[in-house]
Amino acid sequence: MSQTHNYDVIIVGGGGAGLMAALYASQNAKTAVVSKLYPIRSHTGAAQGGIGAALGNIEEDHWEWHAYDTVKGSDYLGDQDAIEFMCEQAVQSVYDLEHFGLPFSRTPEGRITQRPFGGHTNNKTGKSVHRSCYAADRTGHMILQTLFQQCVKNDTQFYNEFHVMDLILQDGKTAGVVALELATGEIHVFHAKAVIFATGGHGRIWDITSNAYAYTGDGAAVLARRGIPMEDMEFFQFHPTGIIKLGILITEAVRGEGGVLINGKGERFMERYAPNIKDLASRDVVSRALYLEVKAGNGIDGKNYVYLDARPDVINKYAALDGRTRPDGSPYRVTADEITSKIPDITDFCRTYLGVDPVKDPMPVQPTAHYAMGGIPTNKFGEVLMDENGTIVPGLYAAGECACVSVHGANRLGTNSLVDLVVFGKHAGIKAAEYAKGVDYPVLPEDTIAFTQEQIDRLRNGSGKENPAKIGQEMRTVMMDHVGVFRTEEGLALAVEKVKELRQRYSEVRTQDASTIYNMELLNTWELGNMLDLALVTAESALARKESRGAHAREDFPNRNDQDWMKHTFAWLEDEKVRLGYKPVTVTQFEPKERKY
Numbered sequence: 230m231s232q233t234h235n236y237d238v239i240i241v242g243g244g245g246a247g248l249m250a251a252l253y254a255s256q257n258a259k260t261a262v263v264s265k266l267y268p269i270r271s272h273t274g275a276a277q278g279g280i281g282a283a284l285g286n287i288e289e290d291h292w293e294w295h296a297y298d299t300v301k302g303s304d305y306l307g308d309q310d311a312i313e314f315m316c317e318q319a320v321q322s323v324y325d326l327e328h329f330g331l332p333f334s335r336t337p338e339g340r341i342t343q344r345p346f347g348g349h350t351n352n353k354t355g356k357s358v359h360r361s362c363y364a365a366d367r368t369g370h371m372i373l374q375t376l377f378q379q380c381v382k383n384d385t386q387f388y389n390e391f392h393v394m395d396l397i398l399q400d401g402k403t404a405g406v407v408a409l410e411l412a413t414g415e416i417h418v419f420h421a422k423a424v425i426f427a428t429g430g431h432g433r434i435w436d437i438t439s440n441a442y443a444y445t446g447d448g449a450a451v452l453a454r455r456g457i458p459m460e461d462m463e464f465f466q467f468h469p470t471g472i473i474k475l476g477i478l479i480t481e482a483v484r485g486e487g488g489v490l491i492n493g494k495g496e497r498f499m500e501r502y503a504p505n506i507k508d509l510a511s512r513d514v515v516s517r518a519l520y521l522e523v524k525a526g527n528g529i530d531g532k533n534y535v536y537l538d539a540r541p542d543v544i545n546k547y548a549a550l551d552g553r554t555r556p557d558g559s560p561y562r563v564t565a566d567e568i569t570s571k572i573p574d575i576t577d578f579c580r581t582y583l584g585v586d587p588v589k590d591p592m593p594v595q596p597t598a599h600y601a602m603g604g605i606p607t608n609k610f611g612e613v614l615m616d617e618n619g620t621i622v623p624g625l626y627a628a629g630e631c632a633c634v635s636v637h638g639a640n641r642l643g644t645n646s647l648v649d650l651v652v653f654g655k656h657a658g659i660k661a662a663e664y665a666k667g668v669d670y671p672v673l674p675e676d677t678i679a680f681t682q683e684q685i686d687r688l689r690n691g692s693g694k695e696n697p698a699k700i701g702q703e704m705r706t707v708m709m710d711h712v713g714v715f716r717t718e719e720g721l722a723l724a725v726e727k728v729k730e731l732r733q734r735y736s737e738v739r740t741q742d743a744s745t746i747y748n749m750e751l752l753n754t755w756e757l758g759n760m761l762d763l764a765l766v767t768a769e770s771a772l773a774r775k776e777s778r779g780a781h782a783r784e785d786f787p788n789r790n791d792q793d794w795m796k797h798t799f800a801w802l803e804d805e806k807v808r809l810g811y812k813p814v815t816v817t818q819f820e821p822k823e824r825k826y
């Protein structure tokens with residue numbers, strides 16, 4: 230039994246990218262959002278640090294500087310035409326959000342205020358620049374609330390708690406998606422002229438992660454199983470400051486406000502790794518530094534973590550040593566109250582989860598799996614690419630973290646994901662509606678729901694010899710140990726073999742809960758299958774890339790190799806195998822240079 234719904238444009242996912250796409254698509258086309266979570270529970274709501282745009286409200290700044298920083302941050306793997314487009318559009322996008330009602334934090338004069346963030350610089354001096362626009366440390370939360378309100382105002386239709394399990398393609402064109410309704414267990418066909426995937430990331434593949442439980446890579450995996458390649462999956466960002474063991478993120482904004490990283494010897498070690506911008510170097514650089522400090526025995530008490538120190542006296546001491554000033558030229562000094570008011574949620578997390586008050590004690594931190602630079606390949610209009618030559622799949626779009634435009638290349642700068650969501654979410658929405666206007670409803674294939682039903686039946690009727698919880702834990706451990714901050718040939722080969730074994734064992738799982746309504750066990754087990762597929766693509770792509778670039782650091786190939794490797798990976802999942810291809814990076818004006826911070 231299944232129900233069928235007809236729409237011009239279906240958007241899968243109600244996070245920042247999905248809602249932005251919905252807002253623009255619904256202006257010109259009959260649009261609905263299908264989301265496994267209630268939209269405002271999406272991971273965008275966890276974004277703390279802010280959204281980067283060269284408004285220049287605090288000091289001189291230009292979108293061209295933002296573009297250069299993004300190219301450099303990407304370790305010259307980002308496509309420069311797309312980066313220029315994003316950074317230029319970022320400025321208007323922030324004003325659009327402001328006009329939609331987003332309550333940005335303000336300067337005393339009433340303008341949107343801005344703070345420094347990792348890798349964002351004044352291109353003339355090389356020093357940090359105030360570029361991140363924020364609403365305290367709740368920027369993502371405010372983006373979701375604002376966009377959701379706007380969508381409701383514009384009568385966008387929502388199908389909440391519907392899990393999309395398959396993409397319908399007919400004669401190589403998009404014809405819709407198939408979803409399972411959580412509340413009833415019923416299968417729904419969303420017959421559509423255009424579909425936009427905005428399903429977020431897949432950090433739950435790793436053991437220590439800042440990502441929400443829902444970050445299981447569903448959209449990417451659904452498309453991979455339908456023959457769409459995955460781009461640059463070896464590049465997964467580890468954020469340096471996760472709360473130890475838990476992985477919960479402590480935003481880079483803490484360092485933007487002057488917090489410093491301190492090792493077990495009491496040294497501010499980032500001075501050695503990035504003499505110019507120190508604690509605000511790009512995340513790949515800081516995560517590696519932290520790892521190397523621990524390896525050298527410089528962790529706190531010799532253990533595998535360091536301190537992030539945001540006590541006012543410590544901030545003031547290092548700000549004085551750095552000669553940091555306020556915009557009016559006076560020395561930069563902060564009080565405990567100022568810190569607490571700028572990062573209220575972080576202060577709360579630390580008190581709750583660590584029993585540590587950040588204005589009184591340093592916070593113990595370690596790298597945490599954070600952000601997928603790779604994903605579904607698209608061009609700058611969100612159109613999904615089916616090969617390295619840029620051939621598009623008619624009617625198929627992707628935006629947000631699940632997509633790879635690529636603007637983040639080998640390493641994303643902080644605040645650039647929220648920019649990516651609003652800029653590319655908007656343009657995917659506009660393009661999809663335009664496309665839908667020009668075509669008739671595609672014919673649905675006869676067996677529209679067959680593959681969805683098959684996936685469900687397999688989980689319900691497996692032999693039951695294997696336990697999904699155990700498979701999940703083994704996957705997270707092997708990915709953390711061997712496809713983490715540093716990698717080697719041996720470790721990656723081991724990870725590939727292990728994930729292949731786990732995929733085999735996954736075919737033997739059987740869910741225990743036979744009910745149809747609210748069957749989370751069934752869906753969580755299905756999500757595990759998605760993660761295993763993406764883990765394999767990630768490990769295979771990483772094994773093949775014999776160089777170090779951005780977040781992909783090979784101990785056996787420590788240098789960046791532009792001659793052979795300044796190219797994007799395209800990976801096709803073919804049952805047990807992954808087939809690889811490559812596409813050149815688009816360079817406009819920034820020739821590759823050695824990265825120095």
Ligand SMILES: Cc1cc2nc3c(=O)[nH]c(=O)nc-3n(C[C@H](O)[C@H](O)[C@H](O)COP(=O)(O)OP(=O)(O)OC[C@H]3O[C@@H](n4cnc5c(N)ncnc54)[C@H](O)[C@@H]3O)c2cc1C
Pocket residue numbers: 241242243244245246247263264265266267268271272273274275276277278279280368369391392393394427428429430439440441443447448478480599600628629630631643644645646647648650
């Ligand atoms: C803790 C944390 C802090 C961050 N801070 C910042 C920051 O300060 N600045 C910044 O720029 N970036 C930040 N990031 C990154 C950024 O927040 C995310 O990359 C971004 O919000 C992702 O948005 P999205 O719209 O792509 O996905 P999401 O907001 O996660 O939305 C995904 C949507 O897809 C839906 N979905 C998924 N699978 C299915 C399925 N099978 N069927 C139907 N629906 C599905 C979900 O229901 C959800 O609505 C942070 C990330 C984390 C984890």
